[in-house]
Amino acid sequence: MQKIKPLDHLILILGVLFLFVPVLMTLMSSTHGAVEIHSGGLYITPGSDGAATYAKVLTHRGGFTGDVTGLLMLTNSLIMGLGFAIGKIALSMMAAYALVYFRFRFATLLFWMIFATLLLPLEVRIMPSYQVMSTLGLLNTYTGLIVPLLASATGTFFFRQFFKSVPDELLEAARIDGAGPIKFFIDVLVPLSKTMMAAIFIIMFIYGWNQYLWPLLMTTDESFYTLMRGIKSILQVWVGSQIPDYNEAFALAVLAMVPPVAVVVIFQRMFIKGLTESDK
Amino acid sequence: MAHLSLKNVGKTYGGSNQAAVAGVDIEIADGEFIVLVGPSGCGKSTLLRMVAGLETVTDGEIRIGDRVVNQLDPAERDIAMVFQNYALYPHMSVRDNMAYGLKNRKTPKAEIEARVAEAARMLELGPYLDRKPRALSGGQRQRVAMGRAIVRQPAAFLFDEPLSNLDAKLRVTMRMEIRRLQKRLGTTSLYVTHDQLEAMTLADRLVVLNGGRVEQIGAPLEVYRKPASTFVAAFIGSPAMSLLDARFENGQVMVDGHALAPVGNAPGPVTLGLRAEDLRITSTGVPMRVDYVEELGAHRIVHGAIGDQPVAVVDNGGAALAETVHVLVDPAKLHLFETSTGRRMDTRIQAEAVPAQ
Numbered sequence: 001m002q003k004i005k006p007l008d009h010l011i012l013i014l015g016v017l018f019l020f021v022p023v024l025m026t027l028m029s030s031t032h033g034a035v036e037i038h039s040g041g042l043y044i045t046p047g048s049d050g051a052a053t054y055a056k057v058l059t060h061r062g063g064f065t066g067d068v069t070g071l072l073m074l075t076n077s078l079i080m081g082l083g084f085a086i087g088k089i090a091l092s093m094m095a096a097y098a099l100v101y102f103r104f105r106f107a108t109l110l111f112w113m114i115f116a117t118l119l120l121p122l123e124v125r126i127m128p129s130y131q132v133m134s135t136l137g138l139l140n141t142y143t144g145l146i147v148p149l150l151a152s153a154t155g156t157f158f159f160r161q162f163f164k165s166v167p168d169e170l171l172e173a174a175r176i177d178g179a180g181p182i183k184f185f186i187d188v189l190v191p192l193s194k195t196m197m198a199a200i201f202i203i204m205f206i207y208g209w210n211q212y213l214w215p216l217l218m219t220t221d222e223s224f225y226t227l228m229r230g231i232k233s234i235l236q237v238w239v240g241s242q243i244p245d246y247n248e249a250f251a252l253a254v255l256a257m258v259p260p261v262a263v264v265v266i267f268q269r270m271f272i273k274g275l276t277e278s279d280k
Numbered sequence: 281m282a283h284l285s286l287k288n289v290g291k292t293y294g295g296s297n298q299a300a301v302a303g304v305d306i307e308i309a310d311g312e313f314i315v316l317v318g319p320s321g322c323g324k325s326t327l328l329r330m331v332a333g334l335e336t337v338t339d340g341e342i343r344i345g346d347r348v349v350n351q352l353d354p355a356e357r358d359i360a361m362v363f364q365n366y367a368l369y370p371h372m373s374v375r376d377n378m379a380y381g382l383k384n385r386k387t388p389k390a391e392i393e394a395r396v397a398e399a400a401r402m403l404e405l406g407p408y409l410d411r412k413p414r415a416l417s418g419g420q421r422q423r424v425a426m427g428r429a430i431v432r433q434p435a436a437f438l439f440d441e442p443l444s445n446l447d448a449k450l451r452v453t454m455r456m457e458i459r460r461l462q463k464r465l466g467t468t469s470l471y472v473t474h475d476q477l478e479a480m481t482l483a484d485r486l487v488v489l490n491g492g493r494v495e496q497i498g499a500p501l502e503v504y505r506k507p508a509s510t511f512v513a514a515f516i517g518s519p520a521m522s523l524l525d526a527r528f529e530n531g532q533v534m535v536d537g538h539a540l541a542p543v544g545n546a547p548g549p550v551t552l553g554l555r556a557e558d559l560r561i562t563s564t565g566v567p568m569r570v571d572y573v574e575e576l577g578a579h580r581i582v583h584g585a586i587g588d589q590p591v592a593v594v595d596n597g598g599a600a601l602a603e604t605v606h607v608l609v610d611p612a613k614l615h616l617f618e619t620s621t622g623r624r625m626d627t628r629i630q631a632e633a634v635p636a637q
Contacts, residue, residue, distance in 0.1 A: 169367035172334050177381035177428075178355035187380070191371040 023257070030054075030250035037246040049247065057251045068222045073230040074255060077209055080226055081259065083146040084208025085201045092155030092200070093193065097185055099156070100163040101171070111160065118153040122214060130217055140221040149214060155200050162196045163189065198267040206260045227256045282345035282358075282435035284308035284331070284468055290339030291326055291492075300326050301492040304340070311466040313459070317479035318489035319515065324472045325440055327489070331470060332438050333357050344435050355384070360429035361438040364445060366421045368413040368428075374400075375409040378427045392431075399427040402461065419450045426458070430465065437462070439471040443478065455481060476516050480504065488512045506615075510622040513553045513615060519581055521615065522591040526552035533614065536587030538566040541611035550625065553615030556581060556592040561601075565608035568593070570601050 025042045031050030032043050058070040098104075099111050122129075129148045138144030166189070174184045212228045219225065225233070231252045285308065291301040301323040308314050316324040329335040331342055333354035342349050349357045360381075368377050375396055382392045400406045403423040413421055422442060429437050442458070443451045459482055462469050473479050479486055480500045488495040488503065488511075496508035507513035513521040524535050527549050532539040535552060566586055574581040582593045582601065593607055616625045 167365060167367065169363045169365055170369065172332075172354070173361070173363060173367040173369075173428075174380075175334065176332065176354045176359065176361050178384035179380075183384065188369055188371075194371075 026250050027254050030247055030254055032247060034243050034245045034247050037250075038243050053247045053251050054255075057248050057255070068225055068230070070227075070230065070252060070255065072223065073225050073227045073252075074259075076224055077227040077256070078259060079142055080145060080211060080215070081205045081209035081263075083142065084149065084211075085205040087146060087150040088152040088155050088204045089197050089200055091150050092152045093159050093190070093197075095156045096159035096163055097189065099160055101181070111156075114151075114153050114156050116153075117151075118157075122149065126213070126217065133218065140219050140224055142224075144218050145215055145224065146208075149208075149211070152204070155204065158196060158200060159193065162193060166192060195271055198270040202264055202267050202271070205263050209256075209260055227252060231256065282468060283310045284436055284470065285343040286327075286331070286340065287343075288340035289327070289330065289337060289342060291323070291330060291335060292338050299339075299492055301330070302339070304489075304494055306487060306494070306497065308468060308470070310468055313462055313469045313471065313482060313484045314487060315471045315473060315479040315483035315485075316487045316489060317473055317476060317515075318495075320474055322489040323492035324474075324489050326492075328438055328440055328470060328472045331436075332359055332361050358435040359438055360432045360434040360436075361440065362422075362425045362429050362442045364441040366413070366425040366445075368421060368424055370413055373410050373412060374405060374416070374424050374427075377413065377424055378431050381428065381432050395431040395433070396427075399430045402430065402464075403427050418446050419454060422446060422454055423457075426461065430461070435468065437467050437469040437471075439469065439473075441473055442471075443473070443475075451478070458482065477518065480516070486516075488515060490515075506624065507553070508624050510551055510553065510617045513617070517555060519556050519592040522554045522556070522589075523617075524552045524554065524586065524589045524591065525619070526550050526616075533616070535566060536589070538586070540566055541609055541614055543611055543614060543616070546616075546625065549619045551617040551619045551622070553617060554591060554609060555613065555615075557594040558613040559591070559593040559607045559609050561593060561595050561597070561605050562608045563606060565606040567604050568607050569604055573601065 021044075025044055028043045028046055029037055030053060032040075032047030033049050036047065037043070058074075061067050061069055095114070099107055133139060133144045133148060136144075138147075170188060171184065174188055179187060210228065211226070212232075215224070215226050215229060231249050284306075286304050286306045289301065289304040290299050292299045304327060306314070316327060318324045326335060330337050331344075333349065333352060333356075337350045344357055344359065354361075369380065372380065378396045378399060379392050382395065387395075396409070400409055403426060405420070405423055405427060408416060408420060408424075413424065416424065422445075425442065439458070443454055446454060455478060458471075471482060473482075483500050485497060486500050486503045487497050490511045496503055496512045498506075503512060503516055507516060507521070510523055514523060526533050526535045526540070528534065528543075528545050528547075529539070531542050531545055533541055533543050533550070533552060540552070561582070568584045568586050568591060570582055570584045571590075572583050574583070579594050579596050582595050582605070584591055584593070584605070586607075591607070595601075617623060618625055
């Protein structure tokens with residue numbers, strides 16, 4: 001055992017506090033009323049309005065049309081996050097499979113072209129992407145929200161590196177065992193990639209969950225609002241003498257944190273298991 | 281079960297003008313155990329992979345049974361292969377690993393189960409059927425790999441250095457096991473190894489490869505007793521056969537100015553091959569300087585030199601050796617090779633050596 005060093009622990013404790021206190025304050029403040037927060041600032045102790053606030057946030061019909069509830073926004077965000085993560089994994093796995101296992105002309109060039117798109121963030125291509133979607137009539141649809149962002153250089157790169165580390169003999173054994181390209185992919189590569197998939201799922205789910213700009217452009221219909229937009233729209237009612245519903249914004253923020261945290265907790269275990277247990 | 285025939289088989293990789301394998305002709309009878317042996321890079325694995333269908337055949341013709349298989353997919357060739365690193369599917373249980381090939385061939389479930397059970401019984405894998413490969417030892421993984429081959433009941437087994445990843449003791453056990461299984465199943469087998477001991481002990485016939493070409497094909501003892509070239513002579517046998525520059529004088533073969541044995545006459549220099557166990561340390565004979573001695577328990581190997589050419593001698597005595605000893609050889613056990621080509625000079629030596637005795 002190593003000797004316990006007080007200084008190290010102090011640094012660690014400070015680090016934890018630094019990261020945790022704002023989260024705690026959000027959670028605690030969300031249980032106070034809007035007026036209390038407006039006059040008294042943020043709270044670190046629990047208030048009494050918690051249940052009412054969360055119930056209101058989840059079920060209250062708001063927005064211009066008057067039928068956007070927190071629950072709907074939560075669902076939309078989940079659809080975004082899951083659609084992103086699953087779609088990206090599927091697409092980039094197949095792309096990587098083609099790049100690694102099939103010999104075709106310019107494969108390396110193609111790979112580097114895909115890789116180079118890492119340098120181009122969404123914002124760079126946002127106008128053309130919007131126009132394409134608009135022409136296809138996919139504004140205000142889940143397809144329009146998810147599909148244009150599915151191509152993932154990061155995912156393709158990760159899977160390519162992983163497939164390259166799978167021993168060739170496995171492919172040869174599968175060929176002798178009578179597994180064609182599709183069977184080999186489904187029966188061997190997909191199960192072997194579980195840990196990679198978990199890792200990419202974490203990254204991509206959170207990426208999709210946190211999308212703000214793209215949904216903002218793609219959707220004008222309030223029934224497609226995501227949580228990220230919802231939080232913003234609550235704070236936007238900054239008109240006249242009205243006090244913004246800080247408590248509701250905080251409650252939404254807390255709700256917005258729950259699914260990503262859950263995803264990380266669930267998949268991290270798989271991810272670490274995959275890292276420590278050698279599978280090959 | 282089937283015979284295997286390789287006719288003038290060759291392989292040239294694209295972009296290279298040198299053949300990795302060239303002009304290989306082997307006829308393998310049904311049930312025969314053939315070992316391809318040679319140093320690394322001699323093309324033995326390439327040849328095996330061509331039979332398996334994992335490499336394209338650029339020259340010649342490979343037949344399994346009565347079918348030419350050059351253009352067939354590995355799965356259609358009715359072969360099973362055991363890889364050096366086992367290549368088990370890590371995410372499948374032992375049972376699924378063995379059953380996978382059968383499932384892909386749409387074998388009925390009951391039959392798959394029966395065959396897997398039979399293979400597991402033969403290989404003593406019963407208790408491990410539901411384990412994942414990573415929970416098995418190296419020897420057990422090797423057995424699973426063999427089981428995967430056995431359940432398929434293929435026309436031929438292909439082994440690609442299957443014992444190289446095992447420790448020395450296990451290698452000997454598994455060697456016996458492979459041989460026993462193959463005898464029992466009677467399946468034609470092609471086995472690649474760089475280990476000449478493995479080759480000698482397993483093979484019905486050896487194929488010694490060098491630089492992509494066949495140096496010699498024959499039963500292990502035949503290859504051992506009559507190596508066709510200096511390459512085979514040096515490769516097969518441990519310690520390696522000593523090869524010395526020699527020449528003939530008055531019907532005697534002369535090494536370093538000393539007459540070693542009467543074998544007849546031939547012009548020009550020759551290469552003389554001496555097996556360590558054919559040499560005897562005596563009081564007369566050719567003087568040999570002793571460099572060092574390897575004690576092996578049952579006998580010892582004396583390494584030394586005649587003149588400046590290294591020689592190894594097996595000696596059964598336990599006495600301390602002088603700095604210089606004398607060695608003799610039975611003239612019938614000499615090996616003579618043409619120095620220029622490295623080919624064996626067999627007929628002449630036999631014809632002239634016999635009357636000299």
